[in-house]
Amino acid sequence: MTKRFKNKVAVITGAAQGIGHGVALRMAKEGAQLVLVDRSELVFELRDQLKKKKVDVLALTADMEKSADCNKVMQQAVEKFGRIDVLVNNVGGTIWAKPFEHYQENEIEAEVRRSLFPTLWCCHAVLPHMLEQKSGAIVNVSSIATRGVNRVPYGAAKGGVNALTACLALETAERGIRVNAIATGGTEAPPRRIPRNAAEQTEQEKVWYQMIVDQTINSSLMKRYGTIDEQVNAICFLASDEASYITGITMPVGGGDLG
Numbered sequence: 001m002t003k004r005f006k007n008k009v010a011v012i013t014g015a016a017q018g019i020g021h022g023v024a025l026r027m028a029k030e031g032a033q034l035v036l037v038d039r040s041e042l043v044f045e046l047r048d049q050l051k052k053k054k055v056d057v058l059a060l061t062a063d064m065e066k067s068a069d070c071n072k073v074m075q076q077a078v079e080k081f082g083r084i085d086v087l088v089n090n091v092g093g094t095i096w097a098k099p100f101e102h103y104q105e106n107e108i109e110a111e112v113r114r115s116l117f118p119t120l121w122c123c124h125a126v127l128p129h130m131l132e133q134k135s136g137a138i139v140n141v142s143s144i145a146t147r148g149v150n151r152v153p154y155g156a157a158k159g160g161v162n163a164l165t166a167c168l169a170l171e172t173a174e175r176g177i178r179v180n181a182i183a184t185g186g187t188e189a190p191p192r193r194i195p196r197n198a199a200e201q202t203e204q205e206k207v208w209y210q211m212i213v214d215q216t217i218n219s220s221l222m223k224r225y226g227t228i229d230e231q232v233n234a235i236c237f238l239a240s241d242e243a244s245y246i247t248g249i250t251m252p253v254g255g256g257d258l259g
Contacts, residue, residue, distance in 0.1 A: 011088070184254065
């Protein structure tokens with residue numbers, strides 16, 4: 001394993017489970033000092049696991065849908081480590097899966113809050129610190145669901161992430177900051193210990209969700225879901241100096257599905 005992140009400080013949001021958890025483990029192996037953020041106290045389990053491996057790590061619980069929490073996280077990261085070199089915005093995910101006409105107003109707003117605002121607020125919060133040090137790499141986790149069925153509000157939120165990525169890269173490229181995104185395809189992951197939606201699916205909702213699975217696989221040239229490691233590979237590449245001449249892109253990681 002290389003040491004692409006040696007002496008670098010990386011903030012990873014949504015670090016307790018799934019892709020964020022995988023990014024944290026990989027960056028730890030590659031020498032990063034880590035700030036792990038999640039709403040769930042499960043993030044402290046990951047902290048303890050990494051500390052046993054002598055990783056310099058700070059774990060924080062926060063609601064990344066709130067601007068004040070995002071600002072507090074970045075401030076605490078700087079107070080602990082003195083700088084922020086990498087920000088991985090991983091918070092987000094579909095809460096409900098159904099045709100758009102079946103969404104209620106409060107559900108639409110909740111989907112956008114979950115999958116756009118954490119990235120928007122975290123980019124805004126980290127920017128003063130990266131501008132002051134005249135360097136930094138931001139990787140936003142988007143989705144190929146910007147062209148997908150039964151997730152219109154989620155897709156709209158991730159479309160916003162793509163636009164944010166391009167616009168912020170344009171504003172900051174000449175000031176030493178790179179901003180990129182990956183658009184994740186369907187990804188195999190262990191069952192979430194804390195689900196995004198605690199309500200048990202109805203039989204109709206199971207049918208609607210299966211439509212997403214079928215469409216995702218059929219849209220992939222490889223006709224399969226990816227792995228967490230395959231998403232982590234792309235995130236860590238864009239976050240590293242290996243991608244020093246890349247900014248403003250959204251890279252599809254969906255087996256050939258361009259989203």
